[in-house]
Structure formats: structure tokens, C-alpha cells
Amino acid sequence: xxxxxxxxxxxxxxxxxxxxxxxxxxxxxxxxxxxxxxxxxxxxxxxxxxxxxxxxxxxxxxxxxxxxxxxxxxxxxxxxxxxxxxxxxxxxxxxxxxxxxxxxxxxxxxxxxxxxxxxxxxxxxxxxxxxxxxxxxxxxxxxxxxxxxxxxxxxxxxxxxxxxxxxxxxxxxxxxxxxxxxxxxxxxxxxxxxxxxxxxxxxxxxxxxxxxxxxxxxxxxxxxxxxxxxxxxxxxxxxxxxxxxxxxxxxxxxxxxxxxxxxxxxxxxxxxxxxxxxxxxxxxxxxxxxxxxxxxxxxxxxxxxxxxxxxxxxxxxxxxxxxxxxxxxxxxxxxxxxxxxxxxxxxxxxxxxxxxxxxxxxxxxxxxxxxxxxxxxxxxxxxxxxxxxxxxxxxxxxxxxxxxxxxxxxxxxxxxxxxxxxxxxxxxxxxxxxxxxxxxxxxxxxxxxxxxxxxxxxxxxxxxxxxxxxxxxxxxxxxxxxxxxxxxxxxxxxxxxxxxxxxxxxxxxxxxxxxxxxxxxxxxxxxxxxxxxxxxxxxxxxxxxxxxxxxxxxxxxxxxxxxxxxxxxxxxxxxxxxxxxxxxxxxxxxxxxxxxxxxxxxxxxxxxxxxxxxxxxxxxxxxxxxxxxxxxxxxxxxxxxxxxxxxxxxxxxxxxxxxxxxxxxxxxxxxxxxxxxxxxxxxxxxxxxxxxxxxxxxxxxx
DNA sequence: GAGCACTGC
Numbered sequence: 210x211x212x213x214x215x216x217x218x219x220x221x222x223x224x225x226x227x228x229x230x231x232x233x234x235x236x237x238x239x240x241x242x243x244x245x246x247x248x249x250x251x252x253x254x255x256x257x258x259x260x261x262x263x264x265x266x267x268x269x270x271x272x273x274x275x276x277x278x279x280x281x282x283x284x285x286x287x288x289x290x291x292x293x294x295x296x297x298x299x300x301x302x303x304x305x306x307x308x309x310x311x312x313x314x315x316x317x318x319x320x321x322x323x324x325x326x327x328x329x330x331x332x333x334x335x336x337x338x339x340x341x342x343x344x345x346x347x348x349x350x351x352x353x354x355x356x357x358x359x360x361x362x363x364x365x366x367x368x369x370x371x372x373x374x375x376x377x378x379x380x381x382x383x384x385x386x387x388x389x390x391x392x393x394x395x396x397x398x399x400x401x402x403x404x405x406x407x408x409x410x411x412x413x414x415x416x417x418x419x420x421x422x423x424x425x426x427x428x429x430x431x432x433x434x435x436x437x438x439x440x441x442x443x444x445x446x447x448x449x450x451x452x453x454x455x456x457x458x459x460x461x462x463x464x465x466x467x468x469x470x471x472x473x474x475x476x477x478x479x480x481x482x483x484x485x486x487x488x489x490x491x492x493x494x495x496x497x498x499x500x501x502x503x504x505x506x507x508x509x510x511x512x513x514x515x516x517x518x519x520x521x522x523x524x525x526x527x528x529x530x531x532x533x534x535x536x537x538x539x540x541x542x543x544x545x546x547x548x549x550x551x552x553x554x555x556x557x558x559x560x561x562x563x564x565x566x567x568x569x570x571x572x573x574x575x576x577x578x579x580x581x582x583x584x585x586x587x588x589x590x591x592x593x594x595x596x597x598x599x600x601x602x603x604x605x606x607x608x609x610x611x612x613x614x615x616x617x618x619x620x621x622x623x624x625x626x627x628x629x630x631x632x633x634x635x636x637x638x639x640x641x642x643x644x645x646x647x648x649x650x651x652x653x654x655x656x657x658x659x660x661x662x663x664x665x666x667x668x669x670x671x672x673x674x675x676x677x678x679x680x681x682x683x684x685x686x687x688x689x690x691x692x693x694x695x696x697x698x699x700x701x702x703x704x705x706x707x708x709x710x711x712x713x714x715x716x717x718x719x720x721x722x723x724x725x726x727x728x729x730x731x732x733x734x735x736x737x738x739x740x741x742x743x744x745x746x747x748x749x750x751x752x753x754x755x756x757x758x759x760x761x762x763x764x765x766x767x768x769x770x771x772x773x774x775x776x777x778x779x780x781x782x783x784x785x786x787x788x789x790x791x792x793x794x795x796x797x798x799x800x801x802x803x804x805x806x807x808x809x810x811x812x813x814x815x816x817x818x819x820x821x822x823x824x825x826x827x828x829x830x831x832x833x834x835x836x837x838x839x840x841x842x843x844x845x846x847x848x849x850x851x852x853x854x855x856x857x858x859x860x861x862x863x864x865x866x867x868x869x870x871x872x873x874x875x876x877x878x879x880x881x882x883x884x885x886x887x888x889x890x891x892x893x894x895x896x897x898x899x900x901x902x903x904x905x906x907x908x909x910x911x
Numbered sequence: 912g913a914g915c916a917c918t919g920c
Contacts, residue, residue, distance in 0.1 A: 340919095490916075614919090670920070671920085856913070862912075862913095
């Protein structure tokens with residue numbers, strides 16, 4: 210296994226980065242009895258945040274914005290909303306909102322709080338995430354929700370007038386929607402001086418957060434009645450315990466094997482306690498689990514190995530929270546999802562970090578191990594790497610994202626001057642201009658950069674990327690809205706294919722059964738059709754390597770809601786927008802035109818193709834087509850002549866039609882187009898004459 | 912021949 214500095218041999222160096230010593234938590238609240246014996250009320254009083262109850266309420270009373278700095282584990286997320294309610298902030302029909310970046314966190318925190326308050330979830334305490342509104346207009350006083358949902362609520366209620374206090378939790382994560390929300394909340398404060406904001410943030414971000422909310426407003430700033438404008442900052446200590454950090458002595462070559470062997474040696478050498486392993490993705494998780502379980506005899510007995518990633522059905526995710534049986538050791542093998550949402554209350558957690566994450570993220574992960582008792586953190590990289598190679602913080606999503614959705618959301622909320630918008634982390638003007646250009650070319654904003662009517666407002670209403678929304682609008686003109694909505698639903702889930710290690714060949718074969726010469730979008734329609742014809746059978750999915758959990762609607766409450774439910778939601782929205790639900794009865798040309806109408810900016814032309822073989826395919830296709838199989842067709846985007854290739858997961862891989870449109874790009878060693886459809890270049894000038902001048906797309910002889 | 916995670920009326 211990898212070699213770590215071990216306790217007892219040579220004192221491990223617990224140096225952190227320049228912030229220093231972050232991992233030495235105060236252990237002043239050592240409750241050896243732990244959870245389980247005390248009443249819920251006693252437990253609440255034992256949380257570190259309890260000491261600050263009066264101070265928090267005072268600051269919220271007297272300041273428009275209060276920034277709470279605290280390590281996770283202080284209890285701030287569950288307690289502060291309750292304190293606020295106890296202090297009367299939810300009286301007179303008002304509500305307290307608490308946002309989270311992730312759905313899982315919303316659900317778990319809401320259910321914990323309702324339990325503590327002794328009320329039924331959905332009554333006084335409720336939550337809202339996409340597809341799940343567990344609130345009651347009459348009763349709900351504390352509402353947990355994702356920040357994305359709160360942004361959507363602003364479309365109907367721009368001042369968020371039903372909330373008296375809005376707590377934005379995990380603001381240091383700087384997720385895209387958190388940052389948009391913070392920018393908008395700052396604006397709302399000017400119109401609603403009585404609104405209170407509580408921003409919870411980790412140490413490093415607190416100052417910049419404060420100066421963001423402190424920035425002088427223009428115009429009237431004379432002292433009026435009401436709360437002080439400059440933000441208050443309160444630091445709440447964590448409940449954490451010592452976490453010892455061990456670094457690999459040498460870089461590991463295979464981090465999955467290194468992680469597995471570290472788990473095994475922890476199991477052999479360490480006393481009771483669960484293990485949490487961070488890996489990069491589902492593939493690695495499956496591989497690690499296979500390695501851990503394949504020879505589970507002998508010493509590995511007693512290990513309960515559980516995967517955790519977002520694609521997992523909720524019931525499987527819940528297994529992670531169940532108590533570990535006596536004499537067993539739980540090993541949770543997880544993606545980032547566990548970095549912030551998860552507190553395992555069972556016993557202490559060991560933690561392995563494997564990817565070049567930021568130092569802040571590494572610290573966050575290590576903190577997972579010290580929640581209920583002292584823990585250990587094994588980092589599968591060297592200390593030198595940590596000190597010298599890893600960046601201090603991740604880049605805010607705002608500064609590395611496509612801003613098309615962001616811009617249209619702001620437009621829909623009446624923010625006209627996008628370039629002058631006061632962001633917590635300003636995106637580059639170039640990125641904003643790029644987004645404005647795309648929206649202009651889609652015809653959803655006009656020459657004055659105002660939303661067009663009705664297209665602009667319709668696109669803003671649909672909770673999808675504007676290019677997908679435009680595709681749906683166009684499907685109305687082409688009489689194929691049913692098909693295009695299905696495509697949109699499939700494109701918005703991670704993958705409809707069931708992939709696991711060792712079954713790649715079977716998956717490829719299954720794909721061929723549905724593969725359409727036109728490309729991936731049409732292939733999706735074939736899969737969906739087969740799924741519906743099977744009566745939405747899980748057995749059918751299994752046989753065809755289709756991921757049942759990606760397709761099925763949530764008739765079992767805890768299943769993730771996917772293609773079916775998104776499709777139903779989009780059909781409802783379409784009807785509301787006046788789009789006729791209509792099938793084109795197999796005419797795939799109109800479907801491809803509708804796709805083109807949304808994604809014309811992603812058009813590419815084949816530059817080089819080495820044809821090797823020809824073969825007749827495909828039984829699902831209405832017409833038999835000859836497809837040329839070749840290797841690594843080099844494409845160039847029409848817009849910017851960027852070199853791109855068809856991703857090997859596409860049905861058009863090695864088929865290489867002359868003209869294609871892609872849905873998205875993944876950048877690895879090359880730029881790969883994922884989800885590709887073939888088009889006729891004349892459609893480009895047809896659907897986007899302003900974007901493509903005729904001479905640009907004249908096909909060159911190949 | 913293959914990069915990840917998260918989110919949304």
C-alpha cells in the first residue's frame with residue numbers, strides 16, 4: 210500500500226497552508242456521551258452555535274446583513290432558522306428561507322429540523338427542490354430550498370416579499386446560482402430595508418463577502434430608520450475534533466488501488482470507525498468497490514462497502530446514513546457529493562483525498578473526519594504537492610461558466626444592464642458579451658439587449674439552457690414538439706445508458722440496436738419509444754443497457770426523477786406557453802431542423818476523414834443507409850474554426866457525416882463533441898440567416 | 912476509443 214507518516218513513529222507534521230492550523234479544531238465541547246441519550250433539546254443546546262444564539266439574533270435585528278463564519282459542524286444550518294423563528298421572524302405570515310446549493314442537503318436538513326421541532330415535514334418546516342414541493346402555504350414558516358429554486362421564485366415575486374429573513378448557506382462554495390442570488394439579494398435590500406440576510410460562509414470568503422455587501426450604494430444613502438447597512442460578521446467555532454493528516458510519502462501511480470489498499474490497512478490496523486473515500490466519479494467508485502469486494506473473505510470481513518454519488522437512487526443514498534452494525538466497519542466510496550452535504554453521525558470517519566482539488570476543498574474534506582470524534586485523513590498525495598501544487602481556492606463557477614442561462618435569467622428579472630451588474634465574483638466582460646451574442650443570435654434579445662416578446666420571455670420561462678429552450682420553441686413551427694421535448698428531457702439527464710465496468714462491449718451492442726443514422730438525438734427517440742412500448746419495464750431497460758433510474762418517473766417516492774418527469778414538466782410548460790403538443794410521426798427531418806434552430810451555433814464541418822470500411826445499418830432507421838466508418842474525423846466549428854472530434858460514445862463515432870451539430874463539448878486531450886446529430890448545411894441559413902452568411906457555409910469538396 | 916461533480920417553473 211501507499212506509505213504514510215504514521216502516528217507514534219515520527220510526529221506527523223500538521224502544517225497547513227498559509228492560513229495555518231485550520232485542522233486543529235477546538236475540542237471544548239467533548240460530549241463523550243455523544244448523540245442518542247440526550248433529548249433533542251439538550252442536543253440542540255450542546256451545539257457550538259448555541260452559545261451565539263443571543264448574539265446572532267441581536268445582529269440580525271440590527272443589521273441588514275449578517276455574515277456567519279463557521280466551520281461545518283457548528284450547527285448553524287439547522288439552528289439559525291429555528292432561532293429566527295423562535296424570535297418571531299416568522300410571525301404575521303412571513304417565512305424564513307434557508308438556501309443550499311444541493312438538493313440532498315435541502316432534504317436532509319429540512320427533515321432534521323422538522324424532527325427537532327417535533328413537527329411533520331411539510332407543515333411548519335418544509336422544503337422545495339425541483340419536482341418536490343414539500344411545503345404548505347398556510348403552515349410553512351421555515352422553508353429550505355436550493356438557491357436555484359429561490360431564483361426561479363423571483364420570476365413570480367421579484368422582491369421575495371414573503372420572506373422576512375433569507376439565509377444563504379454554503380456561500381463560500383461560490384456556486385453559480387449562489388452568486389447570482391447574492392447579487393440579486395443585494396439589489397432587493399435597497400427596495401426592502403426590512404429584509405434580513407444571513408450569509409453563512411467559510412473563513413476565507415468572509416471578508417470579500419462583507420465588502421461586497423458593504424459597497425456604497427449610489428443615490429440616497431442618508432441614515433434612515435432601520436437596520437445598519439454595513440454587514441456584521443460573527444465567527445462561530447466548529448464542533449470539530451482533531452484531524453490528523455497523513456500525506457503519501459511518494460506520489461501514487463494508481464490512486465484507486467492506493468485508496469483500496471489504504472482502506473484495507475486502516476481496516477487491519479485501526480480501531481472501530483467508518484471510512485469515507487473520495488474518488489472522482491462513478492467509474493472509479495465502481496472499480497474501487499469491485500476491488501474491495503471481489504475477494505471479500507478473510508480479513509476484509511466486516512467491511513460494508515457503499516457507493517455514494519448523485520446518480521444513485523435515493524434509497525441507496527440513504528443506506529449511507531444508516532448506523533453501522535456492531536463489529537462492522539462502513540466504507541463509503543463517494544464523489545464530491547459528500548464533501549459538504551453529508552454528516553455521518555455514526556462514528557468517526559477516515560477520509561482519503563485523491564484528486565487535484567483546491568486546498569480549501571481538501572480542508573473541507575478533512576473536516577468531515579472530525580465531526581463527532583477525532584479522526585484521521587489520509588491524503589494520497591505528498592505534502593509537497595499540497596503545499597506547492599494545489600491552488601488555494603477553486604475558481605468561482607461564475608468565472609468559468611457559460612453565462613447564457615445566467616444572462617437570460619437576469620434579463621427576465623428586469624436587470625437590463627448586465628455588464629454593470631454588481632456580482633460577488635465578476636465574470637469577464639468577454640464571457641458576458643459572448644453570452645449576449647448567443648442570445649441575440651437565438652432571437653431572444655433584441656438590438657437593445659432587451660428580451661424579445663414572446664420568444665425571449667418564453668425561453669426564460671423554460672428551466673433549461675436557452676439553446677434547448679429555443680429548440681423546443683422551434684419544434685412548434687415544425688410540428689414535432691413531442692419528439693423534441695423528449696430529446697430535451699434526455700439531454701438534461703446525465704446519461705440514459707447503464708454503464709459499468711466490464712460491460713462496455715454489451716453497451717456498445719445495445720446502442721447499435723437503437724442507433725439512428727441521423728445521430729444521437731434520434732437514437733434517444735428510439736430508446737424512449739422502446740421504453741414506452743415495453744410499458745416502462747425495468748426488465749426491458751436491463752436487457753437493453755438502459756439505465757432504468759435515468760428514465761423512470763418517481764412513482765416510488767425516493768427514486769430520482771428523471772426523463773419521464775422532466776418530460777412531463779416540459780410538456781406542462783410548453784402548453785402554458787402556447788406550444789401545441791404534436792408528434793411528427795417519424796419525420797426526422799423536422800426534428801433535426803428544430804435541433805438546428807436551437808444549436809446552429811454548434812455546427813461543424815468535416816475536414817479530414819479516412820474511410821476504412823463501409824457497412825449497412827440500422828434496423829431502427831426507416832431507411833437503410835450506407836455509413837462510412839473511418840477514424841477520428843477532424844471537424845471544425847463553423848463559428849470559430851476550432852478543431853473538434855466526435856466523442857466515442859456517440860453513435861456517429863467513426864461515421865463522420867459531413868455536417869453535424871453537437872450538443873456539448875468535453876475537453877480532454879482533445880475537444881470531443883458529445884451528442885451529435887447530422888444536418889443539411891442549407892438549414893443553417895434557413896434557421897439563422899443573421900448568424901450564417903451564405904458564403905461561410907459553402908461546402909468545400911472533401 | 913472515452914473527465915468529474917452540482918443545479919433548475
